[in-house]
Structures are given as C-alpha cells and as structure tokens.
Amino acid sequence: MPIHDIRYQHWEGAHVGVWGRRLVIARNGLMAVLQTKGVWQLVGMCWVTGLAMSAVLFMVGQLLVADSVVVQWAGNLNPQLQMFVRLLTTWLEQHPEISVRTTQNILFHYYSMYLMPVSIFALGILVPLLITRDLASNAIIIYSSKAISRGDYLFGKFCSAFALLGITWLGPVCGAWFVGNLVAPDWRFFWHSRAAIGHSLVFVVSGMIVLSVLAMGMSSVSTKEKSTPAFWYMWWIFGGVITPIAAHTQPWLRHLSFNYDLNQIAMAIFRPADDIKIAQDNIPLLGDMLRNIKPETMAALGTPAFKGAIVALAVMGLLSTLIIRRRVKPE
Amino acid sequence: MRADTSLPLIIETKGLTKVYGQQRALDAVDLKVAPGSIGLLGPNGAGKSTFMKCLLQLQPITSGSACLLGREVGTEGREIRKRVGYTPEQDCHIPGMVGCEYVTYCAQLCGLPFQAARQRAHEMLDFVGMGQERYRKIDTYSTGMKQRMKLAQAIVHDPQIVFLDEPTNGLDPKGQAQILELVHSLWKTYGITVVVSSHLLHDVDRICEQIIIIARGRVLVHDTLENLKARKRGAAEVVVGERHAELQAACTRQQWVSELLPNGHIKVEHKEDSLNPLLNLLHELKIAPLEIIPSPNALEETFVQALEISHANT
Amino acid sequence: MSAIIQATELSRWYGIVMGLNNVSFEIEEGLTGLVGPNGAGKSTLIQIVTGQLQSSSGRLTVFGQEPWNNPALLRRIGYCPEGEAVPKDLRPLDWLKGLAFLSGLTGAAARARCEAILDRVKLPREHWNKRMAQFSKGMKQRVKLAQGLLHGPDLLVLDEPMNGLDPMGRQEVAGLLKQLTASGVSILISSHILAELEALCKNILILNWGRILASGSQKEIRGDLKNWSEELSILCDAPEKLARRLFDEGVLIGFDLDGDSGFLNIRVKDARTFYSRWTGLLLESGVKVQAIRSQSRSLKNIFDKVTT
Numbered sequence: 027m028p029i030h031d032i033r034y035q036h037w038e039g040a041h042v043g044v045w046g047r048r049l050v051i052a053r054n055g056l057m058a059v060l061q062t063k064g065v066w067q068l069v070g071m072c073w074v075t076g077l078a079m080s081a082v083l084f085m086v087g088q089l090l091v092a093d094s095v096v097v098q099w100a101g102n103l104n105p106q107l108q109m110f111v112r113l114l115t116t117w118l119e120q121h122p123e124i125s126v127r128t129t130q131n132i133l134f135h136y137y138s139m140y141l142m143p144v145s146i147f148a149l150g151i152l153v154p155l156l157i158t159r160d161l162a163s164n165a166i167i168i169y170s171s172k173a174i175s176r177g178d179y180l181f182g183k184f185c186s187a188f189a190l191l192g193i194t195w196l197g198p199v200c201g202a203w204f205v206g207n208l209v210a211p212d213w214r215f216f217w218h219s220r221a222a223i224g225h226s227l228v229f230v231v232s233g234m235i236v237l238s239v240l241a242m243g244m245s246s247v248s249t250k251e252k253s254t255p256a257f258w259y260m261w262w263i264f265g266g267v268i269t270p271i272a273a274h275t276q277p278w279l280r281h282l283s284f285n286y287d288l289n290q291i292a293m294a295i296f297r298p299a300d301d302i303k304i305a306q307d308n309i310p311l312l313g314d315m316l317r318n319i320k321p322e323t324m325a326a327l328g329t330p331a332f333k334g335a336i337v338a339l340a341v342m343g344l345l346s347t348l349i350i351r352r353r354v355k356p357e
Numbered sequence: 358m359r360a361d362t363s364l365p366l367i368i369e370t371k372g373l374t375k376v377y378g379q380q381r382a383l384d385a386v387d388l389k390v391a392p393g394s395i396g397l398l399g400p401n402g403a404g405k406s407t408f409m410k411c412l413l414q415l416q417p418i419t420s421g422s423a424c425l426l427g428r429e430v431g432t433e434g435r436e437i438r439k440r441v442g443y444t445p446e447q448d449c450h451i452p453g454m455v456g457c458e459y460v461t462y463c464a465q466l467c468g469l470p471f472q473a474a475r476q477r478a479h480e481m482l483d484f485v486g487m488g489q490e491r492y493r494k495i496d497t498y499s500t501g502m503k504q505r506m507k508l509a510q511a512i513v514h515d516p517q518i519v520f521l522d523e524p525t526n527g528l529d530p531k532g533q534a535q536i537l538e539l540v541h542s543l544w545k546t547y548g549i550t551v552v553v554s555s556h557l558l559h560d561v562d563r564i565c566e567q568i569i570i571i572a573r574g575r576v577l578v579h580d581t582l583e584n585l586k587a588r589k590r591g592a593a594e595v596v597v598g599e600r601h602a603e604l605q606a607a608c609t610r611q612q613w614v615s616e617l618l619p620n621g622h623i624k625v626e627h628k629e630d631s632l633n634p635l636l637n638l639l640h641e642l643k644i645a646p647l648e649i650i651p652s653p654n655a656l657e658e659t660f661v662q663a664l665e666i667s668h669a670n671t
Numbered sequence: 672m673s674a675i676i677q678a679t680e681l682s683r684w685y686g687i688v689m690g691l692n693n694v695s696f697e698i699e700e701g702l703t704g705l706v707g708p709n710g711a712g713k714s715t716l717i718q719i720v721t722g723q724l725q726s727s728s729g730r731l732t733v734f735g736q737e738p739w740n741n742p743a744l745l746r747r748i749g750y751c752p753e754g755e756a757v758p759k760d761l762r763p764l765d766w767l768k769g770l771a772f773l774s775g776l777t778g779a780a781a782r783a784r785c786e787a788i789l790d791r792v793k794l795p796r797e798h799w800n801k802r803m804a805q806f807s808k809g810m811k812q813r814v815k816l817a818q819g820l821l822h823g824p825d826l827l828v829l830d831e832p833m834n835g836l837d838p839m840g841r842q843e844v845a846g847l848l849k850q851l852t853a854s855g856v857s858i859l860i861s862s863h864i865l866a867e868l869e870a871l872c873k874n875i876l877i878l879n880w881g882r883i884l885a886s887g888s889q890k891e892i893r894g895d896l897k898n899w900s901e902e903l904s905i906l907c908d909a910p911e912k913l914a915r916r917l918f919d920e921g922v923l924i925g926f927d928l929d930g931d932s933g934f935l936n937i938r939v940k941d942a943r944t945f946y947s948r949w950t951g952l953l954l955e956s957g958v959k960v961q962a963i964r965s966q967s968r969s970l971k972n973i974f975d976k977v978t979t
Binding site: 033036167169171172175 | 410413436438439442447448449450452466468470473480481484510512515542
C-alpha cells in the first residue's frame with residue numbers, strides 16, 4: 027500500500043516487569059547527577075586515588091620480598107636506609123599472616139575513611155536532583171499515575187543514590203584491593219587480605235545504605251533546589267564543628283554528626299587498636315615506633331562509641347523515612 | 358475502532374465510600390460505566406475529583422469496591438495503571454528532561470521496553486502536534502505545549518482509558534479546539550475511553566456522549582447526552598438580523614416565553630418537539646432566521662436542576 | 672454611548688519586544704470582552720488601563736484621564752488579576768478589611784462593607800475566617816472578585832474571572848456581573864472561554880500580536896466580515912429529501928451529509944435571495960427541523976477568521 031498509516035497506533039507488546047521499571051527510575055536519577063558539571067571529574071578523582079592506593083599496596087607487597095625493588099631504591103638513596111629496609115623485609119617475609127593482614131587492614135580502614143567525605147560531597151550534588159526537583163514540579167502525581175507504586179519510586183531513588191556512592195566509594199575501594207593484590211608478589215596476598223576487603227565491604231555498604239537514606243530524607247525536606255543541598259552541607263559542617271567541641275563538654279552530642287557516627291562504626295569494624303597492638307608486640311622497629319602512641323589515643327581507638335553511633339544513625343534514618351513518607355504523596 | 362468485548366464495563370463501583378475526617382467525600386457510590394467518551398461533572402469539592410482520585414489510587418478507598426478495566430483498584434493498582442492514562446489539572450511534569458525523553462520515560466514507567474517507548478514517544482508527539490519543540494527542555498514550554506505534553510504522556514503506553522482533568526485549562530481558543538479535537542478522536546477513531554472532568558460545559562457538550570454528575574458525594578445523573586438533551590427539548594435560541602422586538606411580541610402572542618440575550622439572540626421556549634411551529638411563526642412575520650440552536654443550555658440546565666433536586670432532598 | 676476607555680495610537684514596547692503596537696480603540700459602557708491568543712498583548716493592555724504600566728507612546732484615557740500615577744482615577748477602577756493572586760497566609764475578612772482601610776473606610780463601616788461584599792460574591796460564611804492557603808481555586812476567585820468590588824468602582828477589569836469555578840459558580844458570577852452592569856458599572860473581561868463571552872458581552876475587542884483586529888458589538892463585527900461564503904447546517908428527520916428539494920430550487924452550490932452528527936451542511940449561491948425564501952423552503956419540504964446552525968456566526972469562527 028503506497029500511503030502509510032501514521033495516525034495513532036495501538037500497542038500489544040509484552041510489558042517489562044516491575045524490577046525493570048525500578049531500574050529505569052534509578053538510571054534516570056543517576057544520569058541526572060552524572061550530567062551535572064564537575065561530577066565526572068569527581069568520580070575520576072576517586073578512581074585515581076584507587077590507583078594510588080594500588081601503588082601503595084604494591085610498595086608494601088614489595089617489602090616482603092628480599093632484594094625487592096624497594097630495597098634497591100632504598101639503596102640508591104642511603105645505605106643505612108637500605109639496612110633498615112632489609113631488616114624489616116626479612117621479618118615481614120617470615121610472618122605474612124600478620125604483615126599482610128595487619129597492614130592492609132589499616133590501609134583500607136584509612137582509604138575507606140578517606141573516600142567517605144568525597145562521597146558525602148558528591149551526594150550533596152545529587153540531593154536536589156533526587157526528590158526536591160520532583161516535589162517542586164509536582165512530578166509525584168505523574169509518577170503515581172504510572173504502573174509503579176510509591177515504594178517503587180522510592181526504591182528507584184534509593185538505588186540512584188546507592189549507585190552514585192557505588193562509583194565514588196565502593197568501586198574505587200574494591201578496585202584498589204583487586205589491582206593492589208594483583209601486583210603483589212604472591213597469589214596468597216588475596217587470601218591474607220580477606221579481612222581487609224571483608225571489613226571494607228561491610229563498612230562501605232552499610233555506610234552507603236545509611237547515607238542514601240539520609241540523602242533521600244534531606245532531599246524531601248524542601249521544594250527549593252538550592253535549599254536542600256545547602257541543608258545537607260550545613261548539617262555535615264555542623265557535625266564537623268561540634269565533634270571536637272563536644273568531646274570536652276557533652277560527648278553524646280557528637281552523635282549528631284553522621285560523619286562521626288560512621289567513623290565510630292568504621293573503628294568498630296576494622297578494630298585498628300587491635301592491629302596496632304599486634305604490630306607493637308610483633309613487628310620490629312615499626313612496633314617500637316608505634317609504642318610511642320599516647321595511651322589516651324589507644325583507649326579512644328579501642329573503644330569506639332559503637333552502640334551510640336548505631337542508635338544515632340537509626341534515629342536519623344527513621345526521621346528521614348518519616349519526612350519522606352510525609353512529603354512524597356500524590357496530592 | 359478497537360472493540361474489547363471481554364470488558365463490557367470499564368468502570369464499576371459498589372458502595373464506594375471515601376471519608377476525609379468528618380466529611381463524606383463519596384457516599385456509597387454505585388456506578389456501571391460502559392466504554393465511551395464520558396463527561397464527569399460536579400460542583401467543586403463535591404466528590405468529582407475524589408472519585409477520579411480513588412479510581413486512580415491517588416487516594417485510598419475507605420470502604421466499598423471499585424473496579425477499573427475489570428480489576429479491583431485497591432489490590433491491582435499497578436497492573437491497572439499499565440492501561441490507564443491521566444492528565445492532571447495542575448502544572449506538572451518530571452523535570453530535567455527534554456520533551457521526547459520525558460514521554461519516553463513515562464512510557465517506560467508503564468512497562469514499555471526502551472525501544473518501543475522511544476518509538477511510541479515520538480509517534481505520540483506527532484499525534485499531539487509537537488514539532489521540533491520536543492528536543493527542548495519542558496521548563497521552557499508554553500501552556501499550550503505543556504498541555505499537549507500532558508496528553509502525550511497519558512496516551513504513550515496505549516491505555517484503554519484516559520482520565521483528563523480540565524484539559525483545556527489556560528489554553529487560548531485555538532489551543533482549546535486542538536486539544537478537544539484530539540481528545541474527541543481518541544474515542545471516536547481509536548476506541549480509547551476518555552473521562553473528561555471539566556467545568557466548561559460547552560467542551561463537554563462537544564465531545565462527550567455519556568454524562569455523569571457527582572455532587573455531595575453521590576451520583577445525581579448518569580445518562581447519555583442525547584437523552585439529557587431530549588428531556589430539555591422545547592427551547593431554542595433564535596438568531597435573527599433584525600426586528601427582534603417584533604419577534605418577541607409575536608412569541609408573547611403565542612404564549613411562548615422569550616428573552617433577549619446580551620449577544621443579540623432571542624431565547625424562545627416553544628415547548629414543541631421540533632422547530633417547525635417556530636419556523637411557521639418566522640415565515641408569517643417574514644423574518645429569516647440565521648440560526649436556531651435547540652436546547653442551547655441543556656447540559657447546564659440539567660446540571661443546575663440535578664443540584665437543586667439533591668439540595669431539596671437533603 | 673460615551674466611551675469609558677479611549678486609546679489613541681497607543682504603543683508599549685519592552686525593549687525590542689512588542690507589547691502593543693499603535694492601537695486605537697474605544698470601549699463603551701457595559702460589558703466588553705477582551706479576546707486574543709496568548710501573547711497578544713491583553714495583559715499589557717490591562718496593566719495600562721489599571722495604571723500599572725506606562726505607555727511607551729500614544730495615549731490611553733479612562734473616564735477621560737490617564738491612569739498612570741493617578742490615585743484619584745484608580746479609586747474608580749477595580750482589578751481582579753489572573754491566577755491565584757491572594758495572600759495565602761491571611762484570612763479573607765482580614766485582608767479585605769485591610770484593603771477597606773486603604774480605601775478610607777474605618778472600623779465598623781469597613782467590616783460591614785467587607786461582609787456585604789463577601790455575601791455578594793457568595794463565599795460561604797464558614798470560610799471567612801480561614802486562611803486562604805486552604806482555599807480551592809474557586810474560592811480564591813471569589814475573594815479576588817470581592818477585593819475588586821470592595822471600593823465600589825465604576826470600571827471593573829477582570830482577567831479570567833471564572834477560572835476554577837464550577838458551572839453553578841460561573842452562573843452566579845455571570846449573574847453578578849449582569850447586575851453590576853445594570854447598576855451602571857462598566858466591566859472589561861479578558862477570557863479564553865469564547866462561549867461565555869459570547870453569552871455575556873455585547874461588545875468585543877479582539878487582539879493579536881499587539882494589534883487590534885476587531886472592536887465593536889458582536890453584531891457589528893459579524894456584519895463587517897462580508898467575504899465569507901454562506902454555509903449552514905440543518906438537522907432534520909429527512910436530510911436527503913431536504914437536500915433534493917433545495918437543490919431543485921436552484922439555491923445551492925453544494926452540500927454534504929455528515930454521517931456522524933446527521934447534519935446536512937449546505938452552501939448557498941446568493942445569500943440575499945436565499946434568506947428571503949428560507950423559511951418557506953424549509954416548511955414546504957415537509958421535513959421536521961431540529962436545528963439550524965451556522966458555524967460562521969459563532970464568536971469562535973469570527974475569532975478564527977480574524978486571527979488568521
């Protein structure tokens with residue numbers, strides 16, 4: 027037939043399941059933030075630090091091999107340094123369980139904590155694009171008339187935030203662990219560093235869940251796209267200011283800062299105090315250096331305010347949920 | 358036209374009740390609606406919008422049941438909404454996207470796979486008459502374009518029924534005509550049931566075949582427009598170029614009530630079932646009628662009458 | 672009939688953007704409708720009439736004076752803007768009392784006047800002391816109307832006054848406007864709902880692209896549009912019979928039958944002779960006539976013709 031019918035056509039195809047629709051919402055949110063200026067650079071920076079971390083792991087790995095690259099470099103710099111390094115290397119080689127496990131645990135503790143503020147910063151960029159914008163333009167009513175429920179919508183938004191944190195936090199951590207152990211002298215490094223990656227996964231994933239929920243809550247607080255990220259950053263900064271002050275006056279006030287709470291959880295998971303004690307007792311030279319750490323610091327490291335942190339984060343999470351339930355309605 | 362014989366009733370409610378605190382917004386509403394173009398009328402705050410919101414699950418039902426497309430609204434909401442479209446009254450859209458992305462996204466939210474969604478999005482944008490504007494961000498659109506966009510996102514997933522809340526709001530006369538034409542064609546040509554909720558009775562008169570009037574939480578009228586007009590036969594608006602006073606005097610002699618309207622037309626209540634007696638009168642007077650509009654305000658009068666009766670009964 | 676509003680070569684520019692371009696017109700007493708597509712210059716015109724904008728060139732007078740910077744004249748003008756322009760955190764009675772004080776009324780007199788006006792616009796009593804944030808569109812519209820009428824103006828300018836009102840509300844406001852006209856108040860209504868303007872207003876002003884396309888009574892405007900073909904639509908019980916009869920009489924140049932609506936659409940050769948025989952032909956044909964329509968006579972059609 028020469029003339030085609032381009033009027034309205036009916037559609038009888040197969041529908042995509044509900045998980046597919048949730049994914050569409052998540053993708054939409056993630057794409058929105060990735061299109062914002064500067065975000066790709068931020069993400070790139072996170073992965074660059076991952077590379078740097080891999081390099082550090084490589085260096086540490088080399089310390090366990092006699093006449094390694096590190097020893098040679100040390101020799102080029104200073105013969106005494108070379109002596110020191112050789113001593114250390116020999117000992118470490120004989121105790122891989124302690125050396126690999128302890129050092130990687132400490133390093134990944136540090137690295138996970140390093141990426142956390144970067145991720146919180148990135149989340150602040152996502153906050154206005156998550157729910158605030160939808161509230162401002164009455165999009166909720168459009169969503170409500172589609173084949174999704176409010177739960178699907180919120181789940182999709184949660185996944186957007188979770189995915190963003192995945193590429194700024196979890197991804198670089200896992201990548202650093204994988205590449206760092208790939209360039210290690212021995213395959214057994216993967217096995218010996220299982221504690222490090224295990225702790226990292228537990229901490230980072232819980233941190234991601236918590237931060238995503240808090241970001242969603244913050245995003246629902248107002249309909250103004252400039253206000254909600256401002257509130258997010260203000261809360262973060264307020265937490266940073268109050269933590270050192272409250273340490274001397276009312277210690278429980280420190281739990282108002284989600285950054286501090288997550289710090290405490292990290293310490294409870296990674297248990298750096300134990301690692302340092304092991305190093306103090308076992309590792310020569312390095313252990314001596316570590317014995318110079320003040321007892322108060324050791325005490326603080328050894329007793330993280332874990333319960334308080336959990337409670338505080340649970341309360342914040344609950345508050346977020348309440349705010350979201352109240353604000354995200356089809357009316 | 359697509360005839361879906363497996364669904365004789367597109368909307369069915371039994372004892373549908375919605376209570377807001379002290380107020381009974383809907384009071385045991387029983388309705389059986391067949392597919393077609395339906396006009397939903399009612400005073401503000403009297404249950405009309407609540408009725409639509411309950412069917413669309415924007416509000417939970419207090420008691421009773423409602424079936425849309427043969428499925429229970431309370432339990433199968435998600436499934437039903439795969440085949441339901443809605444254009445809300447207020448200004449709303451999903452931000453941060455250009456027109457065609459927005460409609461594609463809406464299609465995907467109703468379960469269409471991406472390829473089909475993208476294809477249909479553009480087809481629907483053609484259908485509603487959007488040109489190159491579809492590649493611009495929605496925030497930059499005029500009222501007319503936003504209304505068309507609302508319609509496009511409501512039909513992109515090929516619904517069986519579309520709810521339109523004040524579809525011509527804010528549009529200039531040309532825009533109004535275009536949207537009404539599109540909505541009219543949805544049922545007439547493509548078999549998609551449309552439920553138009555509007556205060557503009559002229560619009561409803563033009564495109565709707567069935568009329569439902571909801572007031573005080575109850576259904577006062579549910580009938581076809583034709584039947585309603587037939588009941589109101591006996592009045593006509595006569596447009597003549599000259600000699601209005603003579604015509605009025607002649608009507609008075611015939612004992613027909615007549616009124617001169619501000620636009621120069623004369624409303625005559627002749628109480629006959631055709632215009633022939635009136636034509637006879639005009640022929641005798643040698644006045645040529647330019648137009649004779651029968652039951653000009655049938656819908657409005659039905660509406661007012663229904664409300665008055667309901668008021669008297671409470 | 673004296674002119675209430677007179678414009679002589681009025682222009683208003685916003686830099687290079689045109690608001691009104693060299694318009695001249697007169698608006699008489701009574702109800703006048705202001706019609707035009709979006710962006711036609713209606714808001715600009717209304718803002719100049721209500722003294723909110725100054726013209727770039729030319730002159731506009733209301734009751735013989737220019738509205739700009741003229742509080743004495745503005746006392747005689749009432750204005751109801753478009754949209755939901757009421758302060759959300761106030762109660763209507765409080766707001767109106769405040770406005771009444773601005774108009775020079777005090778104390779009990781102000782309160783009495785406010786209550787009388789709220790009654791007149793039919794805002795239910797139980798809402799008088801509620802904050803307007805909770806009001807529906809229709810209620811906000813009534814409060815807006817009340818504030819426009821509060822100081823007893825001689826000219827009322829309304830922008831989409833029926834927006835959000837249900838049919839009963841529309842009837843009430845239409846009735847109120849007719850009452851006001853009868854009592855000597857002139858009203859200028861800007862609206863997109865042509866059917867309502869057609870029913871309410873004697874005079875119409877059509878704007879497009881900042882220029883006046885037509886002004887005068889509906890009758891005059893129709894009379895002026897001569898170059899249209901005479902097209903009629905008739906609804907009857909035997910349309911083919913009627914068509915054959917009219918064709919045999921030689922008065923038609925064409926006709927068609929609309930299967931859907933049942934209307935017989937005819938095009939006549941010579942309007943003058945046709946109309947002189949019209950009623951006779953209809954009656955002689957023996958059909959039972961239900962309706963005679965002429966799309967070319969509606970305000971909508973005039974609007975379309977004039978704006979293309």
